[in-house]
Amino acid sequence: MGDRAVPDASPVLEFHDVRMHFGGVTALKGVSSRIPKGIIQSVIGPNGAGKTTLLNCISGLLTPSSGSVVFRGEAVQGKPPHEIARRGLSRTFQHVALFPRMSVWENVMVGRHARTRAGFWAAGFRLPFMRAEERRIREDAERWLEFVGLHPEKDLPAGALPLGKQKILEIARALATDPVLILLDEPAGGLNTRETEELGDLLKKIQAKGVTVVLVEHDMNLVMDISDRVLVLHFGQVLACGSPSEIKDNPEVIQAYLGEDWAEAGGGLTGNSLSGDREDTPC
Amino acid sequence: MSSREKTAFVGLTVFLAVFPWVSALSRSFSHYVDVMIFAGIFSLVTIGLSLLMGFAGQISLAQAAFFGIGAYGSGILTGHFHWNPWAAMLAGVCVAAAVAWVVGVPALRLKGHYLAMATLGFGVIVHIVMNEEVDWTGGPSGLGGIPGIRLAGRKISGDAAWFYLVWAFVLAAFLFSRHVLHSRVGRALRAIHDDEKAAEAMGVPVSSLKVQVFVYSAVLAAVAGSLYAHYVSFLSPGSFDLMWSIRFVLMVVFGGMQSLWGALVGTVLLTFVGNEWLQVFADFEILVYGGILLVMALFVPQGLVVWMDAFFRRRSRLQPTPSDGGS
Missing domain, CATH: 3.40.50.300 (P-loop containing nucleotide triphosphate hydrolases)
Known part of the structure; x- marks a missing residue:
């Protein structure tokens, strides 16, 4: 049609x-x-x-x-x-579905999960590749926060943002998955x-x-x-x-x-x- | 690590280093080293459980069973088959991990508290096996004659040596777990706890991560069980029943689920309380634990450590501006 x-x-x-x-x-x-x-x-x-x-x-x-x-x-x-x-393929939700107790920054970092690979062992022993990857995750997340204009709020708990900014944060988190x-x-x-x-x-x-x-x-x-x-x-x-x-x-x-x-x-x-x-x- | 946490960690290490010396000074304190060895062994269990409960949001009522698998694995392999204790520990850990995986995969694929139910049943089965397989486990009359442990060619003997060995394991497990929590894996776990659907949509493989944490908690419990077997050199099924699984859960809740420090503090406090004061209650001990759980749930739901942390933060913030109110 x-x-x-x-x-x-x-x-x-x-x-x-x-x-x-x-x-x-x-x-x-x-x-x-x-x-x-x-x-x-x-x-x-x-x-x-x-x-x-x-x-x-x-x-x-x-x-x-x-x-x-x-x-x-x-x-x-x-x-x-x-x-x-x-x-x-990434998405946002009609009723905001952030991780409210995590910081704004951490929310976007979760978006990087599928593009990174350090597992239990690498993380527990802080292997060098894991530390480099962790640094990249933080930088990438910051870049997406700058892209949507939420960088100043990055250390606040996501649940403390007003609704409008929560919706924008959801978009930043979705973008961080490289969709x-x-x-x-x-x-x-x-x-x-x-x-x-x-x-x-x-x-x-x-x-x-x-x-x-x-x-x-x-x-x-x-x-x-x-x-x-x-x-x-x-x-x-x-x-x-x-x-x-x-x-x-x-x-x-x-x-x-x-x-x-x-x-x-x-x-x-x-x-x-x-x-x-x-x-x-x-x- | 934040500077606060670094200070706390250094403080803990110093405290542990001098503890056997200080408590040896007085006769009435000297058995505290023994209590602290048990507290350390239990802390290994509760650190794993804290990751599972506080961060992945799942309850396991089988930690005593995994503790028992590690203990009986070591007891049987070293006692009956004269294995090297470290090899026996490794074997027990592998068995516990495999069993946790088999129990966890179907239970954790479902949403809700299916893990609690599955582990409840599993714990009961393990306890029955310990009682009935008399040829291997000695049944209700117990399994004795478990040899000690040697490290770098020297036998670990005496309370002080055991204290340092056990707490070295605890500190290692604590640091490892802490690193995991402050990584992509830890963030994913917290995300699962906050919103499973959203975590999944962001590419977090929710059920597989839950299984991994559950296996990790079983591994730590099995290591603890193995140390326990060599330390007390005698095992009986009563140390691995449902009541002990509930005690482990209670220790984590008491100290605070949202922090590894909570697991440590809760375990040490409740081990002391259980050893020093609750013996007189005998079978009514469970009532006291029930009462503690009730009071915690009603008044300090986030646990002792988080509550104290918030209390001190509030105080230090309030001092310059006392009119600030407490919200």
């Missing part, structure tokens, strides 16, 4: 006919898409449309009931999350307007590094501003897929959204933006 909206180089992630049942409830009813390398792909849809379930199926927290998830040419469905992370693709589950949830703008800039910076971004988000201004492509989920199915302007023009999408109680979903796509007052997003 509309998959060829963007000229399709070899996709970094594809999923075919992904279905997910929880007992009698079907959260995903056969979702397919191909995500080209290097784009910002948004996934939108009303609450309960299956967006987070889709992310969980991709990152390995859930195993799809049927269908396949292919990441960098390899089927990854059913693999444990830490192996998928090692292959270059090829990063899944962000509502990173703007709970952020104010200025913070959301900064987040948009950060996502652009991440894309500029060559990382593919898959963004689940309710904030329509953010989605329409930065996405190269938007996938709309509705009741566990793909309703539409295309560029932001195509999505805004799509009568089915408009109907689905205006039919729902759209106000509570974060409120970007209200009268104003639908009537097309901005040049880059004509509706």
